[in-house]
Amino acid sequence: MEKDQKQPYVVSSKSRVAVAINAASKTGEWIKSKVGDHRQLNIKTSSQDLVTEVDKGAEQMIRKLVQTYCPGDEFLGEESAGIGAEASANAVDAVKDAEYVWIVDPIDGTTNFVHGFPYFCVSIAVAHKGEVIVGVIYDPTHDELFVAEKGKGAYVHGNLMKSADHATLNESLVATGFPPSTSVELKTKALTDILPKVRGVRNVGSAALHLAYVAAGRIDAYWEIGLNAWDLAAGALLVAESGGTVTDVANNPYDITVRNIVASNGHIHNELIQQLHNSGLNA
Numbered sequence: 001m002e003k004d005q006k007q008p009y010v011v012s013s014k015s016r017v018a019v020a021i022n023a024a025s026k027t028g029e030w031i032k033s034k035v036g037d038h039r040q041l042n043i044k045t046s047s048q049d050l051v052t053e054v055d056k057g058a059e060q061m062i063r064k065l066v067q068t069y070c071p072g073d074e075f076l077g078e079e080s081a082g083i084g085a086e087a088s089a090n091a092v093d094a095v096k097d098a099e100y101v102w103i104v105d106p107i108d109g110t111t112n113f114v115h116g117f118p119y120f121c122v123s124i125a126v127a128h129k130g131e132v133i134v135g136v137i138y139d140p141t142h143d144e145l146f147v148a149e150k151g152k153g154a155y156v157h158g159n160l161m162k163s164a165d166h167a168t169l170n171e172s173l174v175a176t177g178f179p180p181s182t183s184v185e186l187k188t189k190a191l192t193d194i195l196p197k198v199r200g201v202r203n204v205g206s207a208a209l210h211l212a213y214v215a216a217g218r219i220d221a222y223w224e225i226g227l228n229a230w231d232l233a234a235g236a237l238l239v240a241e242s243g244g245t246v247t248d249v250a251n252n253p254y255d256i257t258v259r260n261i262v263a264s265n266g267h268i269h270n271e272l273i274q275q276l277h278n279s280g281l282n283a
């Protein structure tokens with residue numbers, strides 16, 4: 001059959017996961033090669049909120065790959081979405097009903113990247129009419145590739161992941177994060193109350209890796225207040241597909257507009273939500 005020269009080549013929708021894996025691994029390797037070698041360090045909302053030319057270059061690399069393979073798809077990337085909570089929420093609103101939208105955090109854990117602390121990753125999700133159907137997270141330092149497709153399970157390097165089995169908070173290892181835009185009071189409120197009730201609390205400085213680690217059963221739960229769609233979309237699917245539970249702090253099911261996340265192995269979800277509510281986090 002003659003090929004129509006005017007039609008762009010478009011891979012089948014089933015291959016979006018392949019494009020996401022390719023983009024995350026290629027970009028991740030490039031980011032790794034730039035550790036200790038970034039040239040521009042700019043401040044976004046505060047000195048705790050950083051961006052480098054590597055973040056921007058990584059987003060460009062991913063955008064170009066998406067445009068090549070899936071030219072009709074929408075693209076929501078952190079470095080082109082506008083700065084601040086309101087701009088982020090508006091950017092999500094603009095694409096949430098799109099047929100297909102790629103939701104991309106080119107480097108999740110930029111502060112770690114800048115300091116050479118080896119926990120950062122590329123996070124790529126694809127949503128179909130608002131529902132996340134592909135989630136890929138690549139950690140180039142540890143060469144860990146986390147992949148989930150809606151209804152097909154979640155995998156780390158091809159091995160099926162299952163969230164942990166711990167049934168109570170007191171046998172659980174949990175994580176939280178401290179986003180620059182959230183007040184110190186909100187960030188620490190629940191932390192001081194929960195510390196004596198769990199085995200330990202961790203913060204590796206990457207929302208996406210925390211979610212991947214819940215999916216992998218390495219931690220039992222993770223909560224954080226004041227995040228954006230690109231921090232969460234891929235990881236939320238990994239958790240759901242590994243048998244875990246993902247909601248907002250009010251216990252509503254996760255969707256791409258959620259900013260206050262609670263993700264867990266499922267067994268401790270209600271206990272954790274109750275604990276967060278007791279500490280005044282409920283919306």
Ligand code: IPD
Nearest residue numbers: 108109110177178179205206207
């Ligand atoms: C940040 C990381 C961090 C979280 C911040 C995020 P960035 O993302 O996920 O763990 O606490 O809220 O903004 O800025 O490195 O992409």
Ligand code: CA
Nearest residue numbers: 105108109231
């Ligand atoms: Ca991020």
Ligand code: CA
Nearest residue numbers: 078105107108
């Ligand atoms: Ca980022």
